[in-house]
Amino acid sequence: MRPVTIAGVGMHPWGKWGRPFVEYGVHAARAALADAGIDWTDVDLVVGGETVRGGYAGYVAGSTFAQALGWNGARVATSYAACATGAQALDTARSRILAGMADVALVVGADTTPKGFLAPNAGERWDDPDWLRFRLVGMTNPAYFALYARRRIDLYGATPEDFAAVKVKNARHGLANPNARYRKEVSVDDVLGSAVVADPLHLLDICATSDGGAAVVLVSDRFAKERGLTDGVKVRAISTVTPTFPQTVLDMPYLSTESSSVVPAGDATFKESLARAAYEEAGISPEDVDVAEVYDLSTALEQDWIEDLGLCARGEAEQLLRAGDTTIGGRIPVNPSGGLACFGEAVPAQALAQVCELTWQLRGQAEGRQVEGARVGITANQGLFGHGSSVIVSR
Amino acid sequence: MRPAVEGWFTTGDEPALVGSQCRSCGHVAFPKETVFCKNPACAGDEFDDVELSRRGRVWSYTDAQYQPPAPYVPRTDPYEPFAIAAVELPEGLVVVGQVADGFGTADISVGTEVELVVEPLDEELLIWRWRPL
Ligand SMILES: [Zn+2]
Numbered sequence: 001m002r003p004v005t006i007a008g009v010g011m012h013p014w015g016k017w018g019r020p021f022v023e024y025g026v027h028a029a030r031a032a033l034a035d036a037g038i039d040w041t042d043v044d045l046v047v048g049g050e051t052v053r054g055g056y057a058g059y060v061a062g063s064t065f066a067q068a069l070g071w072n073g074a075r076v077a078t079s080y081a082a083c084a085t086g087a088q089a090l091d092t093a094r095s096r097i098l099a100g101m102a103d104v105a106l107v108v109g110a111d112t113t114p115k116g117f118l119a120p121n122a123g124e125r126w127d128d129p130d131w132l133r134f135r136l137v138g139m140t141n142p143a144y145f146a147l148y149a150r151r152r153i154d155l156y157g158a159t160p161e162d163f164a165a166v167k168v169k170n171a172r173h174g175l176a177n178p179n180a181r182y183r184k185e186v187s188v189d190d191v192l193g194s195a196v197v198a199d200p201l202h203l204l205d206i207c208a209t210s211d212g213g214a215a216v217v218l219v220s221d222r223f224a225k226e227r228g229l230t231d232g233v234k235v236r237a238i239s240t241v242t243p244t245f246p247q248t249v250l251d252m253p254y255l256s257t258e259s260s261s262v263v264p265a266g267d268a269t270f271k272e273s274l275a276r277a278a279y280e281e282a283g284i285s286p287e288d289v290d291v292a293e294v295y296d297l298s299t300a301l302e303q304d305w306i307e308d309l310g311l312c313a314r315g316e317a318e319q320l321l322r323a324g325d326t327t328i329g330g331r332i333p334v335n336p337s338g339g340l341a342c343f344g345e346a347v348p349a350q351a352l353a354q355v356c357e358l359t360w361q362l363r364g365q366a367e368g369r370q371v372e373g374a375r376v377g378i379t380a381n382q383g384l385f386g387h388g389s390s391v392i393v394s395r
Numbered sequence: 396m397r398p399a400v401e402g403w404f405t406t407g408d409e410p411a412l413v414g415s416q417c418r419s420c421g422h423v424a425f426p427k428e429t430v431f432c433k434n435p436a437c438a439g440d441e442f443d444d445v446e447l448s449r450r451g452r453v454w455s456y457t458d459a460q461y462q463p464p465a466p467y468v469p470r471t472d473p474y475e476p477f478a479i480a481a482v483e484l485p486e487g488l489v490v491v492g493q494v495a496d497g498f499g500t501a502d503i504s505v506g507t508e509v510e511l512v513v514e515p516l517d518e519e520l521l522i523w524r525w526r527p528l
Binding site for chain 1 (some may be wrong): 399400417420421422423424425426433434435436454455456457458459460461463464465466467468477479481486487488489490491492493500504505506516522
């Protein structure tokens, strides 16, 4: 796949600001355009990440941002892919640029989130798995994270102290990040002393929900040459593959998996396949990666992702963690931004925020959290309804 | 009292989850498939009900120490935490359920054998649960 140039990135700081999501999106968009040195009037495609509630597409986005920035005649598209929304929006922009149908694409995602657990929309829906999981079993999102975490403990010998160490690391990474919501050191005792939400996960093992906005500007080769932007960070791969049948790993919001009775399970789980498709598209392998931004909805999930991305063998992520390999300065730093641990989740913006961070890392602009000499970065996330993504960027 | 969702499980002395089996490829699904077979290599659209094994092994487990949001309906006031198990059945699928009344996370590990029981979900509805053996 031909690489596409990232001309600019920008964010609105994550927090609990309680303002309309459009404000965060416009702020991030203007920051990304300023970063690129490109005028809004030069943008000929706007792709918005759909802002969602509890997994449901809710608010028009592409045209909302275009109108807020002032109608400029650009074409619009809107993407919904749960946690992978931003990556899918980026893929739409990349596709139109590679097809020669756009020169300057602005991709925006932003969210204003409610307090507490993400819960389904109101009303009785006895045929909706996302409603039934709460009504029949009381399965919250943290309960799913806890099931995965427990398997790490029972199968690989991970401990709650290991999970707490992930939080300690990410809290330290995010200390100097101006866009992070939480910028405070956390100790292992802080994590283990916080309330257990879903055994074995404590309150501080689980990410919050946040307000925030992120934007990325992609440009065509023609436009990049014209404006001298050709040495920018490049998008090398965007994987948004869906699972393959049978999907045998329990997945939100379902109460069951598909059966492997007739067709045996494949050799890669859904999350592994997201990464494999990205590596294949970029023509690189896990050994080539210098830095990773992964979706640490829980501390233990970061450990799962490290293995899903092939950065170590299955069951060995705790060895990396304990050796300091995943810390900035280590062999393969993970979540130098501070991750969701420091940001909290702003669903339609989050996958774009990962790309923003890697862009700063690869440019050497990640002040106070720089992974020295990073040239190749990978992102990963997974959300509801078979959505997930992995993006690879390089210098 | 009646099952929380009609047709999802049987009641009585030996209750079982009721899944579907595709008449074309034999794929078993729970909850029941009613429209199209999920096997991408199968165009089947006719299914038979099939009772799933009553026993399986714990794939993983947790508990709900905070009261889940609506539409979850708490059974007691104040709220009392309950345990949850994801159980792998011989049919090759994992099914989540609460752990039977009187049992908690201390009673199970990954791999523990459990059996399906039917217990009250609230004053009107019944639900399947997993009881450690
Ligand atoms: Zn079939």
